[in-house]
Amino acid sequence: MTVLGCNSGGPTRGGGASGYLVTAESRSLVLDLGSGTLQRLFELIPDVPDAVVITHRHIDHMADLLGLYGYLASERRAGELRPTLRVIAPAGVEEAFAGALQAGPAHGYRDIVAFEEPTMDDQITVGAVQCSFAEAEHSVPAVAVRVSHLRRSLTYTGDTGPSTTVERLAAGTDLLIAEAGNDCEQSASYPYHMTVASAVGLASAANAKQLLLTHLHIAATFDDVVAAVAAVKYAGEVQLAAPGLTIHLEQETF
Ligand SMILES: [Zn+2]
Numbered sequence: 001m002t003v004l005g006c007n008s009g010g011p012t013r014g015g016g017a018s019g020y021l022v023t024a025e026s027r028s029l030v031l032d033l034g035s036g037t038l039q040r041l042f043e044l045i046p047d048v049p050d051a052v053v054i055t056h057r058h059i060d061h062m063a064d065l066l067g068l069y070g071y072l073a074s075e076r077r078a079g080e081l082r083p084t085l086r087v088i089a090p091a092g093v094e095e096a097f098a099g100a101l102q103a104g105p106a107h108g109y110r111d112i113v114a115f116e117e118p119t120m121d122d123q124i125t126v127g128a129v130q131c132s133f134a135e136a137e138h139s140v141p142a143v144a145v146r147v148s149h150l151r152r153s154l155t156y157t158g159d160t161g162p163s164t165t166v167e168r169l170a171a172g173t174d175l176l177i178a179e180a181g182n183d184c185e186q187s188a189s190y191p192y193h194m195t196v197a198s199a200v201g202l203a204s205a206a207n208a209k210q211l212l213l214t215h216l217h218i219a220a221t222f223d224d225v226v227a228a229v230a231a232v233k234y235a236g237e238v239q240l241a242a243p244g245l246t247i248h249l250e251q252e253t254f
């Protein structure tokens, strides 16, 4: 897993909004394509991914899907035909995408990207991995996703407030990528993001082996984050997301 971007809200000069590349057996899957993530994706893989999961319709999680579509549309105009790109996303994402294109019912984008809504009960296969989903606690329809490959898994919360369904999805996962976009003052009145403390609490409750904190509140300082992590009992390793950071989830050797 490589971080394409980890900002909440939007890109900065130092990095993009949310995006994570997952590769296994030379296949690839992208979890969110927020603003400022596409160029880094192109630097990391020689082709387009097998699929893109968009957790919800907020612009910091899907803006560069439009960029990827533009790339594929240009290729197509140049005569290159490839399979439609799978985009797995909850309600509202395709509408936001089509709205940005001002696409009518007969628009040709459907030849290039194929949207599918995930169900919360079934696993789906994408390339070499299995994906399962849970509804997240956010201000718009949103999902968390668990990606499994052989005996390893990662779980990405997308944007969510504290949620028992997301906790169940993450149970025993090897890597929890958890958003911490809330500050303590705001968390009672706006329950749609986690604080650092609630993200670490989720990792602990789900018994995740390691935690990657991401999508931090824009005012969070390093010292604040370290203090908040230290205040919660959690046995696993904690890292802060940064663009380009790669975490390998190695298979057990028997
Ligand atoms: Zn967000």
Ligand SMILES: [Zn+2]
Residues within 6 Å of the ligand: 056, 058, 138, 159
């Ligand atoms: Zn959001």
